[in-house]
Amino acid sequence: MDVLSIYSSPVIEFTATQPLERQNALVDNCTGTDPPPANADKLTETHTKKQVATQTEHICSSESADYDERALAKWLRQIYPLVELELSQPTPLMDEQCSECSLQEQLQVHTYQKLSLHSMENSQGLASWLCVHTNNAPVLVVTTVAPHDDWCEHVEQQLQLYVPERMSQGSYVVYTLSKSVPLKSCLRSLTTNGFNKNIFAGASMDGELFVWTYEQATMDVQQLHNVSTAQGAAVALDWSTEQQLLVGYTNGVVQQWQLGQQMTLEWQYTLPATVAAELTTMLSLGLDDLVLGTNDGGVYRCWSTAPQVSTDKTNKQFQLLPLRRHRFMVSSLLRTQLNGQQLVISCDLSGQAYYHDMRHEDEDTAQLIVQIPLPFKNSIACSRDGNIIYCPSSDGALEYYRVGDGAQAHVKGVLRGRGNLIRLSDNGCWLITGLYGNEFQIFYIENNLAAN
Numbered sequence: 001m002d003v004l005s006i007y008s009s010p011v012i013e014f015t016a017t018q019p020l021e022r023q024n025a026l027v028d029n030c031t032g033t034d035p036p037p038a039n040a041d042k043l044t045e046t047h048t049k050k051q052v053a054t055q056t057e058h059i060c061s062s063e064s065a066d067y068d069e070r071a072l073a074k075w076l077r078q079i080y081p082l083v084e085l086e087l088s089q090p091t092p093l094m095d096e097q098c099s100e101c102s103l104q105e106q107l108q109v110h111t112y113q114k115l116s117l118h119s120m121e122n123s124q125g126l127a128s129w130l131c132v133h134t135n136n137a138p139v140l141v142v143t144t145v146a147p148h149d150d151w152c153e154h155v156e157q158q159l160q161l162y163v164p165e166r167m168s169q170g171s172y173v174v175y176t177l178s179k180s181v182p183l184k185s186c187l188r189s190l191t192t193n194g195f196n197k198n199i200f201a202g203a204s205m206d207g208e209l210f211v212w213t214y215e216q217a218t219m220d221v222q223q224l225h226n227v228s229t230a231q232g233a234a235v236a237l238d239w240s241t242e243q244q245l246l247v248g249y250t251n252g253v254v255q256q257w258q259l260g261q262q263m264t265l266e267w268q269y270t271l272p273a274t275v276a277a278e279l280t281t282m283l284s285l286g287l288d289d290l291v292l293g294t295n296d297g298g299v300y301r302c303w304s305t306a307p308q309v310s311t312d313k314t315n316k317q318f319q320l321l322p323l324r325r326h327r328f329m330v331s332s333l334l335r336t337q338l339n340g341q342q343l344v345i346s347c348d349l350s351g352q353a354y355y356h357d358m359r360h361e362d363e364d365t366a367q368l369i370v371q372i373p374l375p376f377k378n379s380i381a382c383s384r385d386g387n388i389i390y391c392p393s394s395d396g397a398l399e400y401y402r403v404g405d406g407a408q409a410h411v412k413g414v415l416r417g418r419g420n421l422i423r424l425s426d427n428g429c430w431l432i433t434g435l436y437g438n439e440f441q442i443f444y445i446e447n448n449l450a451a452n
């Protein structure tokens with residue numbers, strides 16, 4: 001665990017391209033379709049130029065020294081058509097354009113392949129990248145989640161394994177369905193074991209936990225473990241170690257399961273009643289060290305340095321440190337590194353992202369706040385260096401954003417509907433978004449600069 005120390009560094013803020021009150025008024029992702037800001041910015045630029053001209057005139061007239069009013073009027077008459085011409089055809093905002101094209105030069109994102117799944121109307125998608133199979137392309141597992149009012153009665157769901165197959169010509173791969181695993185209910189969450197990417201876990205709507213393994217030789221999926229819990233559907237899964245699975249539930253319960261011959265409950269922690277909010281997302285930072293996000297914007301770090309004294313498995317004790325809180329539901333928590341430091345990014349439904357430096361106790365003096373100027377914020381992915389944020393947009397489009405200079409780029413979508421899932425492969429080369437209708441969109445990312 002990192003040692004906490006009091007240390008202050010300046011807050012770097014990126015100003016919003018939209019007025020703040022717009023963000024305040026945002027109640028859910030449906031209203032988050034901000035218009036592109038480019039026109040507004042150009043108008044502002046035009047205004048500035050006009051005022052520069054006025055100011056020049058003003059400064060001249062205020063200098064009571066020797067000047068010829070007629071000569072000035074003549075000069076203004078000569079210059080005015082040129083100024084007017086320039087105002088009617090404003091020069092593009094050079095800085096913005098350059099940074100945007102350089103972002104697109106740095107990262108070329110291509111729509112690559114669509115995956116169609118049989119699904120009910122208004123389903124959502126879950127996906128997770130596994131180990132790399134060929135040409136830098138990882139194996140992929142996907143499933144759909146039907147809309148739920150109450151109990152899950154979808155007894156014919158499937159988990160599908162897609163393996164990238166090399167085409168006979170060129171260096172392309174095609175994702176091909178290799179295996180369908182029947183599920184007796186929809187999954188609520190799905191995650192790959194970061195310590196062994198052949199292993200992945202899923203939590204079902206009816207409270208079951210599954211651990212599967214992908215077998216490279218046979219391109220098959222086998223179930224390793226399956227346990228029932230009394231807590232309902234787990235909203236968040238993550239791995240503390242190769243053998244320890246963290247499971248988070250809406251009611252504020254977090255469990256750690258040990259994988260061995262059997263899958264056994266190691267401990268259970270319950271958020272204190274003072275938090276009084278639903279758990280929405282969770283991230284492991286190591287053994288007995290995690291970060292939780294809640295539906296009222298809370299972000300909490302929970303950790304323990306001493307071994308558990310109590311023998312009561314269901315009463316794990318953690319120290320709880322509230323981190324800087326959001327105004328809206330925390331939709332994503334991501335681990336990243338910026339300039340070699342381990343950070344946690346939290347993002348809320350308004351698109352505000354905080355970079356929490358885990359070495360600092362006093363958050364107010366030590367963090368980066370980023371207002372992501374993207375139209376859709378309930379899910380983000382970020383590059384390993386923390387500098388690029390990807391966000392799914394409507395109709396299969398993709399937005400990406402460079403934190404360092406605020407440059408943005410857009411990849412046109414070819415699907416219909418609104419996706420809310422985005423997953424970036426660990427090598428930074430592949431993205432999947434969905435679900436659009438009954439389709440996922442795979443993107444391929446070419447990074448023309450340093451390793452992502």
Ligand SMILES: [Zn+2]
Nearest residue numbers: 152153154186
């Ligand atoms: Zn269901």
